Amino acid sequence: MRAPRFLLAIPAWAWLAAFFVLPVATVVYFSFGYKPGIFGTHATDVLSLDRYREALSPTFFTTFTNTLRVGVLGTLLCLVIGIPMAYWMAVKVSPGKRAFLLALVIVPFWTNFLVRTIGWQVILAPEGWLSGMLQALGLRENPLAILYTRSAVLLGVVYNYLPLMILPLFVAFDRVGPAMREASKDLGANRWRTFTRVTLPMARPGIIAGILLVFIPLMGDYITATVLGGARGNMVGQLVASQFQAAQNWALGSAMAVLLIIVIAVTVLVGAAIAYVVTWPLSRARRLRLADLEGLPEKVR
């Protein structure tokens, strides 16, 4: 007799239940509670939606808008930089060098995330070596003034998250394989057409994975933004953390966390809807049906 197939999935389900479902459920439960006193963090004997009313303050919206801007811009930048890089690695580079390049993409992950980000702080400081070098070379008159600006935040985001974009894109481009590209060329498509009509659409799952892998953790990350953006890097993740750590108000913090989860889910859905609406007419216009070929001369048919 064979063992039932779901046996293999039990560790995964147990993991998800213990480390995802249960904590999120606890957070949701706490969010209906309240803070009982200076030394209490949460109480749930009276449940209400009051914490959500408190959480939906102008502070939350301002901070959230800033977070969303960093999230969307950062993800787009990673995508724009990641696609050519991943395509080059998957298609143009010889397989021998490929492993080396992949290793180069991954190596930064061997160092602690915070240390890498603080490293950028040192590089970008107005009196850091980069600023000094640019001034010495006569490329800049004044000290570099990029640290604690939004540009510095985006630079840090691209640096920290680019590998998460490149890896799924690389896998996706790699899986398309040379056969499809050759077939496309044989059928008369030039390189650009092959890329946009064949390779890119086929790499779609990788593109979606890359976008989600970058966008979602980025929305919860506040280390990169505060280390490099200072006051300009105020992120909603920090707002949530401040309720847990400084205010010791776990109920309000939980309500904010739940709102954040909801808003991110909605953003992802809206993004998917927009992508669908934009690409739908394109794919319709490009669709080739044999029935449409009626009017063409005999030879072509």
Added chain:
Amino acid sequence: MSHPRRSRPVRVLAHASVAPRIMAEFNRRQFLSVAAALGGVGLLSACGGDGDGNGATPGADATGRATGGELESQLSIYTWGDYDSPDVLERFTEELGPEIRLDSFNSNEEMIAKLVAARGTSGYDIVVPTGQFIPQMVENDLLEPLNKDLIPNLEHMDEAFLSMAWDPENQWSICKAWGTTGFVYDNTVITRELKTWNDFLDAAQNEASGRTSVLDDPAELTGLYFWANGIDWTTEDEGDLQAAEDFLVGELAPHIAAFDSYPGGSAIPQGTHALMQVWNGDARIGIMESPDPDRWTWVLGAPVTQLWMDNWCIAKGAPNIEAAHAFINFVLAPEQVIDQVDYIGYHTGAKDVESMAEEAGLEMLDLVFFTPEQIETMKEGEVNSAQQRIVDIWNKMKAAAGA
């Protein structure tokens, strides 16, 4: 061939032997995007709250007070990061035996949350809360009373730093280090002389606009406004708090470049800002590390500023209570005091520590020791009903500064 863009069935002409492989390939891709979505949300939900468990075993003699019996083989200290000279810790283990395990926290709130959650089984022996948190910690049964008979070195402490308002008889706590808040400015950018918190606020909105950092701590921010305007910084009055909010959020926020609690670590040596609110010990480290120390001017906050004092306390249920007493007694000995001051850059509250530090040739002692007149202007904080309100102001200010 079509691709799996709309989850319609895919038809592939292939040899039967590779069919399972191709099927698996498509499923794996779909899995990749779903896993990414789930994994991301999982990460999000992980931000915030700290784990409670630290795997330590609860003490058997949780209720017994120390009697001066044999020392245990271990000692667990839960304190602020990088807050004790490693030499002192090593000497303790060498001379008296117990192995020290150090763990650190970033805020009193974090430490208290852990002790509250553990209900006397945290496994920590020594904790180092700031003074104003001690009364509520006692009330909530988080601390063990000290057995002062086992701490004879208490006689080396300066009376001025004993019998503080939060613990008049030092029943629960002994001063570990104290410090104050002031600011440091770059005198090549701000050429006039700054002397008070009002000067700080004025410069922040003028010469140093966009190049000013403030401490990343709620009470320090509202304190900034209250100290400058002659309002008691422990006020619970809504009118005062609203006025602080209006100024900090509406007027000061746009000029702030960063919320940084330790500018001495990198901002001063790297010359990142022109004006920084800073704690005295951190200012000293920053200026000493700077390639051009003369450029930086330290100003003690005036007309009033804060006095914070961190204290040696013993956690409720401490498993190594004898070793904890022995350690507190050990660090209070004059032999250890100079190493501690040299390492952390703060006054430890010991008698004659200033002359000892001068003899030992420590640098920039005007940032460590203050005159009695200066100490007169320093006032301790308080944990009260305004706590949530000041955290809200802090968050609002950060949102306004980031907008």
